[in-house]
Amino acid sequence: MSNVIPNTVQAETSDFELVEASMAGDMSAFDELIRRHDGKVFRAAQCIMKNREDAEDVMQEAFLNAFRKLHQFQKKSKFSTWLVRITVNQALMKLRERRKTTIFSLDEEPEDQDETYTREIGEWNQNPEQLCYASELQQALSEMLHSLRPNLRMVFMLRDMEGFSMEEIADTLGLSSSAVKTCLFRARQQLRNRFSKHLENKHGLAGSRKLRMPRIIAIRKEVYV
Numbered sequence: 001m002s003n004v005i006p007n008t009v010q011a012e013t014s015d016f017e018l019v020e021a022s023m024a025g026d027m028s029a030f031d032e033l034i035r036r037h038d039g040k041v042f043r044a045a046q047c048i049m050k051n052r053e054d055a056e057d058v059m060q061e062a063f064l065n066a067f068r069k070l071h072q073f074q075k076k077s078k079f080s081t082w083l084v085r086i087t088v089n090q091a092l093m094k095l096r097e098r099r100k101t102t103i104f105s106l107d108e109e110p111e112d113q114d115e116t117y118t119r120e121i122g123e124w125n126q127n128p129e130q131l132c133y134a135s136e137l138q139q140a141l142s143e144m145l146h147s148l149r150p151n152l153r154m155v156f157m158l159r160d161m162e163g164f165s166m167e168e169i170a171d172t173l174g175l176s177s178s179a180v181k182t183c184l185f186r187a188r189q190q191l192r193n194r195f196s197k198h199l200e201n202k203h204g205l206a207g208s209r210k211l212r213m214p215r216i217i218a219i220r221k222e223v224y225v
Contacts, residue, residue, distance in 0.1 A: 156187035
């Protein structure tokens with residue numbers, strides 16, 4: 001009996017089933033895995049490499065490595081989590097090869113070990129006037145994201161842009177849960193402060209007339225595409 005999964009049912013097939021089919025030689029199953037996760041992989045690579053060309057190279061290499069290592073996937077986590085971990089490692093290796101040094105460490109613990117809890121960021125009220133600046137804000141947000149320290153940027157991207165759980169982020173980046181919480185808080189806080197200053201300086205908007213953080217993210221994943 002053929003192990004090939006018909007195209008008509010691939011959309012309803014789980015990642016785990018597609019992995020099994022890929023290991024059995026069904027290349028269309030792996031093509032479906034690529035289709036499902038290429039955006040997530042690209043954004044993770046772009047988050048580290050900071051330019052499209054290098055991110056695309058990392059994405060291709062990550063999928064190739066994932067295919068070669070499918071037998072090592074133990075289904076203890078989501079396939080996407082495992083795939084992003086491979087992507088992060090591939091991107092870091094590319095940086096090390098290029099510069100012959102470790103640029104940063106994703107397992108860096110927060111400076112303040114006591115700051116281990118998540119704080120809520122105040123809500124940003126929607127202002128219709130600001131929507132006119134969507135394109136300009138998108139560019140500003142992209143620059144602000146790239147200006148964050150690498151560990152803050154990766155945690156923010158995985159949590160607020162990709163929807164990873166805190167446990168999945170810790171597993172993917174090799175961080176402790178407390179470090180993930182601290183990085184996420186600091187990333188959100190820094191983005192909020194920088195965005196507020198940008199709106200006030202660029203458009204004369206008072207600090208109280210801010211965008212809600214989820215709406216900033218909605219201005220949106222395209223900054224990494």
